[in-house]
Amino acid sequence: MSVAEDTIARNRALQTEWYGEPLGDRVRPLLGRLGMSQSGLAGVLGLSAPMLSQLMSGQRAKISNPAVLHRLMAVEDLVAAPGFDALTAAEVQARLEEIKAEQAATTSGMRVAPPGRVPAGPAPGSAEGAEDRAAGRGAAEPARLVQALLREVASAAEIEAAAGLIAGRFPDLAEVLRVYGAGRTSEAEAHFARTVLKQTPDDRAAMPVRSRLDSF
Template sequence: MSVTEDTVARNRALQVEWYGEPLGDRVRPLLDRLGLSQSGLAGVLGLSAPMLSQLMSGQRAKISNPAVLHRLMAIEDLVADPAFDALTAAEIKARLAEIGAGPAATTSGLRRATSERIPAGEDPDDHGTHAGSREPARLVQALLREVASAAEIDAAADLIAERFPDLAEVLRVYGTGRTSEAEAHYARTVLGRLLGDRSAMP
């Protein structure tokens, strides 16, 4: 192996640790489904085309801007939506423009999204995949994986598990668990508590 190949192998391994799989494996299906070039997708994400190419090829390991990762996950949600195949090319273009223009989410934005998306009386734990649980849960995942590796998150959870088991669980679920597990946890805890508070109001 040359030095370059060693670097690519290491970067791809880091991407698996941070993002669940190499970024090339996450991005290529999006290009196919959206009918976009790498340059077109890079524009939506807010990256230069060479930067996206380097991330996909493993020449670079990390998405340094959390807003870019947020947009990538929003695009993945768009493509995974069962209604995607019914969208026209113009509608897809408009949705991508919205994603590309959208600001990075904030804590207040997460609270607003929760309160706006969950109607009173609706079950928040729809098998852990309620629409209102997806974006906030993924954003928490993105934040944790931006600041620490899976090994570091596990080590931190081990350190506090005895005294703070619930907090350790949050670190593990959002930091190293599957996205579906994070969504189910968010729906069960945050959204469930929110609806409980609403039902108790006069």
């Protein structure tokens, strides 16, 4: 194996540890679902096209800007949402522009989404869509913020190891580490809705969006 091949193999292994799978395997399905070029998606994420290409090919290992990772997760949520196929091309483009405009999470406070930002969901205008967006706003943004923070400071393996150390005495805290540090975004949002917003899967759409964050 050449030096270049060894570097790529090592970087892909690191990406699997940090992001669950190599970034090329995460990004390519998005290009197909969105019908976008690699350059177009790079613009949404806030990367140069060459940088995204290097990350996808394994020439580079880490997404250095947590805002880029956050936007990537937001795009993944968009295409995975049940209502995605019902969206028009213009609606998809509008959602991508909103994701592109999202600001980076910082250690000084919560990231504020642009006005009008709503999570992906059923087709706009439907009663189901209105209810899901009302419920989703309460969980999606803070859940993603916690994910971005944990994944910036530690790898998935490190987070799993930390969770294992405390699981015996503090099982709930260990679950938080595992869900937000190594789980899927949808799992993190569901956990946040259940534990902070006190919503169950059956009543998430019906309950008003309230949380302990309202008191800060």
